[in-house]
Amino acid sequence: MAEYFQRVGPDWHSQWAWDNYEPTILALARQFGLRRICEIGGGRDPLFTKEQAAAAGIEFIVNDIDAGELALTSPGLKTACFDIAGDLSEPDVARGSYDMMVSRMVFEHIDGVEQAWRNINALLAPGGVALTFFPTLWAPVFALNHILPETASRAIVHALFPARREGGGDPKFPALYDWCRGNPALLTPMLNRAGFTDVHIQRFWGHGYFDRMPGLKQLDHAFNALAARTGWNLVTTYAYAVVRKDRG
Ligand SMILES: C[S@@+](CC[C@H](N)C(=O)[O-])C[C@H]1O[C@@H](n2cnc3c(N)ncnc32)[C@H](O)[C@@H]1O
Numbered sequence: 476m477a478e479y480f481q482r483v484g485p486d487w488h489s490q491w492a493w494d495n496y497e498p499t500i501l502a503l504a505r506q507f508g509l510r511r512i513c514e515i516g517g518g519r520d521p522l523f524t525k526e527q528a529a530a531a532g533i534e535f536i537v538n539d540i541d542a543g544e545l546a547l548t549s550p551g552l553k554t555a556c557f558d559i560a561g562d563l564s565e566p567d568v569a570r571g572s573y574d575m576m577v578s579r580m581v582f583e584h585i586d587g588v589e590q591a592w593r594n595i596n597a598l599l600a601p602g603g604v605a606l607t608f609f610p611t612l613w614a615p616v617f618a619l620n621h622i623l624p625e626t627a628s629r630a631i632v633h634a635l636f637p638a639r640r641e642g643g644g645d646p647k648f649p650a651l652y653d654w655c656r657g658n659p660a661l662l663t664p665m666l667n668r669a670g671f672t673d674v675h676i677q678r679f680w681g682h683g684y685f686d687r688m689p690g691l692k693q694l695d696h697a698f699n700a701l702a703a704r705t706g707w708n709l710v711t712t713y714a715y716a717v718v719r720k721d722r723g
Contacts, residue, residue, distance in 0.1 A: 476675035487703035509574035516581030518544030525551035560587035592669035657711025671718035
């Protein structure tokens with residue numbers, strides 16, 4: 476999977492990761508001929524609408540653990556309600572059936588990420604690809620979110636981002652950060668254990684949380700630029716984890 480990212484050459488700043496997530500999914504789908512794509516934890520805010528999926532020539536299925544979130548998803552999309560880290564006993568589970576599984580801002584909420592990766596291996600068809608996009612510790616902003624009690628971090632996020640207040644349409648889910656790290660040397664052995672030999676971790680630094688705080692924004696940007704230049708894994712802010720299941 477590394478060759479694709481070597482060729483594309485992503486920027487170090489996480490803004491690239493946000494701006495290019497959907498295009499990356501579609502480019503990988505085209506490159507590997509992947510048609511049936513499941514978004515894990517797509518909930519009320521899936522990556523593609525029915526029209527966008529049709530235009531891209533993909534079959535798009537939205538998964539979530541919460542049927543209430545799936546009830547709010549974009550109209551006309553197929554849904555599959557199950558826990559990606561569970562025992563895969565739910566009726567909506569279809570093993571070996573997806574060509575691609577993707578997720579955005581879900582893995583930090585999952586209790587049992589290694590099991591989730593094992594389940595992804597079971598749910599993918601041979602040669603299938605998974606791409607997850609998640610925030611990483613110990614970036615100071617997420618480390619703070621991790622160590623503060625949930626009520627305090629919720630209050631800060633609600634103050635900074637009014638849309639994420641209760642009933643604001645963009646709720647804050649509790650974050651656990653299990654295996655949410657940017658260090659390839661940490662993640663790769665876990666992904667190998669989950670059954671994947673073809674693994675790539677794309678690291679990003681920087682974030683937008685201080686965008687409305689002049690001074691702090693520039694200081695933080697300088698810190699992240701230096702961390703990116705030196706490849707400091709401990710303080711990555713986000714990562715893409717990309718794996719391909721063996722063709723069998
Ligand atoms: C922060 S929201 C992200 C929603 C969307 N992916 C986005 O980018 O806006 C996290 C979503 O993951 C779902 N989720 C959490 N744990 C899950 C699990 N174990 N299996 C499937 N979905 C899960 C939540 O219900 C929620 O809809």
